[in-house]
Amino acid sequence: MFENKETQEKFILFAVDLKNGDNVEDSLDELEELVLTAGGVSVGRLIQNKDAIENATYLGSGKCEELREMVLLNEADAVCCDDELSPIQLKNLSDLLQVKVLDRTSVILDIFAGRAKTKEGKLQVELAQLKYRAQRLIGIGTSMSRLGGGIGTRGPGETKLEVDRRVIRDRIAQLNRELREVAEHRELLRKQRMESHTPTVAIVGYTNAGKSTLLNTLTDAGVLEEDKLFATLDPTARAYKLSTGQEIILTDTVGFIKKLPHHLVNAFESTLAEAKFADVLLHVVDLSNEKAPDQILTVYDTLLKLEAADKPVLTAFNKIDRVEERPVVKDLRCDASVFISAKTGEGLDALSEKLTEIINKSRRFIEETIPYEKAGIINKIHALGTVLTEDYRDDGIFIRAYVDPSFHM
Ligand SMILES: Nc1nc2c(ncn2[C@@H]2O[C@H](COP(=O)(O)OP(=O)(O)OP(=O)(O)O)[C@@H](O)[C@H]2O)c(=O)[nH]1
Ligand SMILES: [Mg+2]
Known part of the structure; x- marks a missing residue:
């Protein structure tokens, strides 16, 4: 979607299998697909069977070392975790591996950033990215700004990696305001739709x-x-x-x-x-x-x-x-x-x-005889409901139909 083969970033994917019924291989297959969609390519994967996630480094220390060796051996540009990493996990893994560390969330955000077309979509993606990054400035400071560019850094915020939390907070507030306006407009359209039955x-x-x-x-x-x-x-x-x-x-x-x-x-x-x-x-x-x-x-x-x-x-x-x-x-x-x-x-x-x-x-059934002087209603029922019977009788038009519960004659 973004890059050609030569410039594709090489990724090692990793995850912890907590043996809680989730199929980790399947999930990594999907992550591989996500990385591909974002323009990268997976060159290896590592799964650790473990009872709990390591707070500081996600993987255990032995597996961290194994991951580092895999990165060197495959000349990988980045690693990607199948779960969302905490800021501290991100920082520690970045320091240890000396390559870019991403997680499922940042890859999805990256794809969204490349795809949003409308004003609302762009605002929404930027907001989500900023919130994600605001919590992780420490990790970004040590690895991303130096290694720069590529997957996980695209989108409206990419040149602002060095901006401090205050600037991010102001921007988030502004985006929230703008989004509220767009959302109000959408709300209005939705209301019109609902009123039309x-x-x-x-x-x-x-x-x-x-x-x-x-x-x-x-x-x-x-x-x-x-x-x-x-x-x-x-x-x-x-x-x-x-x-x-x-x-x-x-x-x-x-x-x-x-x-x-x-x-x-x-x-x-x-x-x-x-x-x-x-x-x-x-x-x-x-x-x-x-x-x-x-x-x-x-x-x-x-x-x-x-x-x-x-x-x-x-x-x-x-x-x-x-x-x-x-x-x-x-x-x-x-x-x-x-x-x-x-x-x-x-x-x-x-x-x-x-x-x-x-x-x-989910609609109301009506059975009525509509006087000829109110025949206009029939057109409305046709457009907004389903007419089962329409019989032109002496005293009016006999009609059996399904209409929206809020429909009134
Ligand atoms: N063979 C086959 N392919 C289909 C059919 N329906 C969709 N596809 C293909 O499946 C792919 C995904 O289709 P989309 O309609 O973009 O799927 P979507 O659910 O809108 O996907 P997102 O917008 O990414 O969530 C495309 O390559 C389609 O051509 C089908 O009935 N038969
Ligand atoms: Mg679609």
Whole structure:
């Protein structure tokens, strides 16, 4: 994404396996992918089986030495820890290894910095980076400023590494103010949407599951879709007509990932809140990914954090064109599920049908005879609800339909 092969920074990845059920190899596979997305390359990995994380150095002293040897042997430019390092761990490891020390959080922040496009997205990333860096000025002072440049140092704050905490604090306050303004604007749009009674469906899912592709196939939205982690940072909302003719709004947003840095969750709160304010969640799962079951759990964990766990969920098992035999993947939490290919369009009719069903479940059923002089209401019901029966009788128009609970005649 950023560099060509010759200038790619070489990384050694490392993690502690606490034997608590987390699959550390899988997690490092993902970290390798993240590093690649950021423009680096992994040349080795080190895992220590241990009961607890070392406060001062993350790894035990023997393993630290092993890591140092691996760095020298592979001529690595940097190391990256799969967990977020504390400021003191970062400093000690930097002193010991004499190469750049990164962690999962800083790599994700780096990718975000390279991808943010809108004003809001850029503000959000800068805020998250500053908060992360403010706590770690000691570590940065000894290693990053000297070794300079590359992954982990990109983004709006990169020339300001030497700035002191006070300047960072002022900047954070200013960013918070600016973000509040942007968030207010978003809030206004959301309110307008809610007042129009148009149901909102938020597309959620693990990063790279195919959310943007699905939105594009359904609505010709022209959203960037890429075989990269975190292709989408800025939320897109598009109108979509269900097969019944009813209009809904589909929103696409940033993908979820394991150990999503908490600074990012905070900074991206207003963006991620799309899920919180949606009527229904459309959960996209990459069925062709062997880690799908694990990714499903991460998605529900994240939804819980975003206070969006109580919504009706339609799960779309995506990329069926990529698997010969459909693996048995269960989503026990969802209200309904469909198998689709966002790429070929297979299964999208069924998806539209199920979506209609789920939306209608959360809607009010009306059965009324509307006098002819109020016939205008019928158009409104058509646009905002689902009409089951429309019968032109002597005394008026008999109608049976599902409407938003807040809809009034
Ligand atoms: N074969 C196949 N590939 C798909 C399908 N849907 C999406 N993809 C591919 O999967 C990759 C990721 O798709 P995106 O739509 O960018 O995924 P996303 O969920 O929006 O990802 P982020 O924005 O990074 O969170 C792209 O290379 C898509 O072309 C599908 O149904 N079949
Ligand atoms: Mg996307």
